[in-house]
Amino acid sequence: MNYLKKIERRIQEFPEMPAMCRTLLQSLEDPDVDFKQLEEQIQYDPGLTSNVLRLANSAYFGATGTVSSLRVALMRLGTRRVSEVVTAILVSPMMLRSLSGYDLRSQDLLEHSVWVAVASEELARLMGYRDVKMLFTAGLLHDMGKIILDPFVREQRDQLLQEQLTESFDRREQDFIGMSHAQAGANLLAKWNIPEEITAAAKWHHDPESAPEYPEQVNMVHLADILGYSEGIGAGIDGMKYRASAVAHKRLGLKKSDIEYVASLTLDKMNELESLLT
């Protein structure tokens, strides 16, 4: 039962991150990047351009008027939002697949990921954290490791679901497969060479106390994830079998009503974004 080599091979064979995403995410690190460069990069691809405009006009991304050109989208939403939009558009097709090991239908992983992206931002806003870098994208990509582990979860399903087990599902993956989906996702994202905040959120989202860096991203993604599972959003066989970290919410001082309020806000926004992405 050594899956580690197989996992490694699946990560190596997984598609590269779309080049456009990497360029955009990197350009965000560069304070001198100008709109014109971004505009030129995106407009080479007319399909992408029209998709960016559709999302830029969505209620979620907050454009109040009609955004009719890329230039306006970039000015009105800012380069950060536009790069989040582009990443969501380019990565979401990779998530639209059924994962039979986890018992997820073809839309479930994307739906759950969009929920976590939106709810992370709502939690951050409610808690008064401003400008948590890469939070939306960190939420969106936190579960990519499930795509990597799915065939092995299918093989080990009976073991993973033994009734007497009380460990959380990521621990069970570690025990029976040799790696959790959190770690597998972090390994994939590290290979994609994208900003560290995103990789850290993927790696620690079920064990936020152990995260050495980026506590805001890690804690928000963790709580948004648990809230999503609690509401059954994209929950497969593993769905309810996780633990909420006490430290994450005690330190943040969240109340029941906060959690429920965020859930009520997130549902419609998730539906809107999901329909724009599929």
Added chain:
Amino acid sequence: MPYRIIDIADLKISNRPGDILVTYSLGSCVGVAVYDPVVRIGGMIHCMLPLSKVDRNKAQERPAMFVDTGMQLMLSQLFESGVRKARLKIAVAGGAHILNDDNLFKIGERNFTVLRKILWKNSMLMNVQDVGGDISRTIRLHVGTGRFTVKSQGTEVHYELPQKD
């Protein structure tokens, strides 16, 4: 047979004998299926949160999101279409929780508590109750026969309508 899917924070009622009302992936949400075997009308709701006071605006837009406003809406729609309270068969599923004992995420328990209170106040009894635990559930109601099923982790349990009451 036509499946009619009830999304999260949604409800549907039907009197078409061929319909199967279904709602997928109930975690801590509660799903309630109600059925009047005389007029053969069924309803199903998938509520995600216990009380509408947490977000009044949302409750206006989407009453079915909350157990209190959602149940009220579904019952009044059913009564308007000729369903009688005394004949109603009620099946409830969901209300699960993640592994923690932690209070913050016990949304399932709060959902079920509010639901039970509403039913109790209206002197309505639950005929089927499949709630709690750390599993997610999919439920179906066959409008023609009143058959109710709960599926979880690959196993499906059928509840037929009681033959005589």
